[in-house]
Amino acid sequence: MNRQVAVTGIGVVAPGGIGRKPYWEQLTSGRTATRAISFFDASPFRSRIAAEVDFDPAAAGLSPREVRRMDRAAQFAVVSARESLADSGLDVADLDPHRIGVSIGSAVGGTTSLEREYLALSDSGRQWELDLSYLSPHLYDAFTPSSLAREVAGVIGAEGPAAVVSTGCTSGIDSLGHARDLIAEGSADVVLAGGTDTPISPIAVACFDAIKATSPSNDDPAHASRPFDRERNGFVLAEGAAVLVLEELGHARARDAHVYALVSGYATRCNAYHMTGLTPHGREMAEAIRHALAESGTDPAAVDYVNAHGSGTKQNDRHETAAFKATLGERARSVPVSSIKSMIGHSLGAIGSLEIAAWALAMEYGVVPPTANLDTPDPECDLDYVPHEARETRVDRVLSVGSGFGGFQSAMVLTRDTGARLPTA
Template sequence: MKKRRVVITGLGVVAPNGIGKDEFWNALINGKSGVDLIMSFDTSELSSKIAAQSIDFDPLNYMDKKLARKVDRFVHLGLAASRMALDDSSLNLEKENRDRIGIIVGSVFGGVLFHESQIIARCQGKLNRVDPLTVPKVTSNSVTSHIAMTYGITGLNLVVSNACASGANAIGQAFSFIQNNEADIIFAGGVEAPISPITFASFCNLQLLSRGNSSPQTACRPYDKERDGFVLGEGGSVLIVEELTHAIKRNAYVYAEIAGYATNCGSYHMILPEPGGIENGKVMKAAIDDAEMQPQDIDYISAYGNATQLYDKAETQSIKRVFNEAAYNIPVSSIKSMIGHAVGASGALEAVSCILALENNVIPPTINYSSPDPDCDLDYVPNKARKARLNSVLLNSCGVGNNNASLIFSRFIDKRSAN
């Protein structure tokens, strides 16, 4: 059976440097950072005191007070992003078979903010004060369930949780389900709200976070020789992923086509990247193969680029494994330099960046790049956005436990005769 073509028809995003696709994109191409000092809890005992937070986000712009009180911040982000994506897609759900609409969201920590508040209550000897709604508030599927209940969606409903590749895998799984005629439309993306005391302290004590506290906006320095770790971030992104014929019939605007997807696991270590980037290279090549392309067809790589010494080096090696000498001619950038590392939401936020890069023929930069590293010697689009004709872009996502995912987004070409 011939696989169906899959396109993107709606974008919703809440990021530390912009809310909504237009504000987010303008921030990216202008190199605007969303990193600042943490004010929500005491960081005096920690080596890192900064995070990429969506400070201007107000959940009451997207839901009523009663619902906002019932759910954790990560659900706030998911509901807001899904509403933006739905509005952007011009979908009329009243005309759709909601059994054929699904939801797939990536999240690692779920309702960790609320969960930690209840742990603190327990530590204070107030077990009888633990909120009875703790379980439904903290479960990762609360975000997909609330999106479903908001819109009466009765199709597949899944949470993907495999570290920093979660968001990319959620979109990839949506692609696969629609390709194989198991859904026509899927709300797909990632959400994360991990800026909480215990979670932040754990990342900090693992020595994964940047200590650039004196200059928060320049702290995250992917591929730079002086990089000292990532900045933990939060955010949410939801895409409307749709079968092409369905989109054409309703005269939808098509942002891009998902051309390929692959996922694997390096099986090496829970924290450290696999040396040499062998398995990460394999997953990029597998996504290119899935798209029935060649490496030379890729015009831009949206990299994982988390600004740690080991991961940036390993990713650079994996890119060279796939593209060989041509790797030096392909622009590679990491928007984590601007939005921090939102863990399970990162791949979904980066997917929006890829799609808007295709639409605008502009590559967002890697900001804060000043000292070249001999081990990271590719073209990282330093500090300024770059105009370029883009037809196909590769999104690379990695994560703890060596989980990897790659997506290929292509400029949409209407080949109706091929359907």
């Protein structure tokens, strides 16, 4: 069995905009959401900037009990899932709960709650012997990443396959790939899938500081994330979430659902090379791209847009530029390529899903978001990276890629549903 898989709902919590419409406006405006860290005193760190989400749990519809129980990453996922479900128009009462699945990606899970609780139990690290009387009864949920899938399952009453995918910075795209496979093989008809991460915490900032992966451009945070620019000096840490409703195409058409796009191809590879390093020739990413394109039946020359991983590190930008040239041939020189990390930073396990949400919307509205802050292109990165301003163009076939610590390289292809009805708004 090989069933087609449609995107029928989108929900987003992102820096600069909560909800898919504010998110899309943020991206197409070319505005950056990166700023000085406000969540804690970041003065001891090398990199003191991030893309934070201005998130009010109560305003987002969460009850006091939900806020007390759930880590910030889980809150983001639930709010995104609720918006996505509403956007899809699915009536839960009409669904068989055993045919509904959940697939959530996350790189660092409940880091926010774990660090907060450790600081409380240890009196900010001053006590070696921890007083467990201060322990939160919900700490176990933060410690166990599977709680993320459980919370999203509760949004729709899903009793089918449920999983948390954790493959570093490709978690968000890999969770969607897993969901696609569940539907294609017949294990589910509907899957709420996406990624969530809230890593803006002292421990995460310290870890990336140690390997000098994040940008130290603290005096100009709005322009710190500079993918493909000669002056780039690392990525900007971020938080966020996106959850999409993936649905078997026949199931979606039977209820006259609006189809944003089809998830027509997916592949993932590991370079088995280095925990954080990348080979310059981009062979592993190229292999994932080739398989994703072949699975979708998309000729490389027919790709209309490429969503780059575009983290703003020199080795990554050069690595994927080489991979695009190796797989797309002459089309690599003319196809629009851009990175939204230039505007919303790098939210680790969430970013892949945020990117897929963006490209489903790009297909919807015929607009390609830009790469912000690309002032002086790196001579080794010589493709059309759509600098500064969004570009109007019809998009029928999107290639999206991700690259993650551990050597993970993933690629996904979205294509237009030729039988889809036109958007109403």
